[in-house]
Amino acid sequence: MFSQTTEYALRAMSCLAYAPESPVSTTDLATQTRVPSNYLAKVLQILASAGLIVGRRGVGGGYRLSRSPAEITMLEVINAVTPIERIGQCPLGIKSHGTSLCSLHRRLDGGAASIIDLYGGITFEDIVRGQGEPRRPLCDTGERRPSGLTFDGGSISPDAAADNRNQP
Amino acid sequence: MFSQTTEYALRAMSCLAYAPESPVSTTDLATQTRVPSNYLAKVLQILASAGLIVGRRGVGGGYRLSRSPAEITMLEVINAVTPIERIGQCPLGIKSHGTSLCSLHRRLDGGAASIIDLYGGITFEDIVRGQGEPRRPLCDTGERRPSGLTFDGGSISPDAAADNRNQP
The missing domain is CATH 1.10.10.10 (Winged helix-like DNA-binding domain superfamily/Winged helix DNA-binding domain)
Known part of the structure; x- marks a missing residue:
């Protein structure tokens, strides 16, 4: 990963x-x-x-x-190399979506959020x-x-x- | 991610x-x-x-x-591009670790497991x-x-x- x-x-x-x-x-x-x-x-x-x-x-x-x-935290180190990015708005630029993500991107964002939460809570x-x-x-x-x-x-x-x- | x-x-x-x-x-x-x-x-x-x-x-x-x-599942597509790999044994090859992971690699493996679990449960x-x-x-x-x-x-x-x- x-x-x-x-x-x-x-x-x-x-x-x-x-x-x-x-x-x-x-x-x-x-x-x-x-x-x-x-x-x-x-x-x-x-x-x-x-x-x-x-x-x-x-x-x-x-x-x-x-x-x-x-x-x-582990997250700081992970982010220093390749940041884990949340999905703030529709990556396709679909206007009617905006910040209200579709079912696909909401799930992708959910995975990112869970990893950020996990590794943001673990220190060295x-x-x-x-x-x-x-x-x-x-x-x-x-x-x-x-x-x-x-x-x-x-x-x-x-x-x-x-x-x-x-x-x- | x-x-x-x-x-x-x-x-x-x-x-x-x-x-x-x-x-x-x-x-x-x-x-x-x-x-x-x-x-x-x-x-x-x-x-x-x-x-x-x-x-x-x-x-x-x-x-x-x-x-x-x-x-x-989403996981199948993710794995088709870049497989999410579990950590089965010490990546450093430390003999005394073997499949008993250290605190660092156990947490990295835990993150992989959680993502596999998440996206393995979501179908198209x-x-x-x-x-x-x-x-x-x-x-x-x-x-x-x-x-x-x-x-x-x-x-x-x-x-x-x-x-x-x-x-x-």
Whole structure:
């Protein structure tokens, strides 16, 4: 239902949400998310342009969330890549329809509304905390993990953004 | 949420559902749906390849639904263009996740499931009959309308696929 780019963006945001105060390098993020580095770099640019993440160059640099994970919803990330648009008026431009949608477009709009409602209510705090799920995102991708990353099963050894210190 | 191609495909199917026994030419369909003819021709090829419509060349030819409108769901049309895929196992290939999805992918899968459930339950009979909606799809697109097209407000004059009789 969502594009590969959207799914990659959500992976990256999930990864950053584990340690929101600690910048993570593109290289580390690529390892954590298992997204090709070049592709991920473009995804991160989209997220930065949307104001969802902040990049910092230099030693200890990398990307971090622009706000608390509790304040960023999945919907914001989905919309940053490809906005989910409601249907406000007849897409055919039929004058007598106007904002009174036909049975087809009303149902299409209903689907969009339900997805907006669903993902507008899920924050990245929900994602990294989980709600009864036995698994957390990215939780078996090796040792190259953001610092402070913890799971129910115990602490993960810190590995703060160590590579590519000259780029975010 | 859905592509322009998907929305066009749904328009075409709605148009054909008004008169499922009567072939409608591509030209007439383009007029009814307000979709550019060349674009629509490609959309119709997709629908024909998926077995949702049947084309007939020659005099009185055109496209018609392959089954009753009551037997074709919106989901089938959506999937013919771009399938909505459930997430059956960890997209990152994390072994310890397997089919036990993490909190991120479980929620993405939940959204897909809800959309599949929604549109899998709506047929084109529902669309052309409407359920309390004041408007029907394509119901003010001029006189070039499939034969037998009727609305709550009364009958529409028949205008069976009259053009381009040498192509569907």
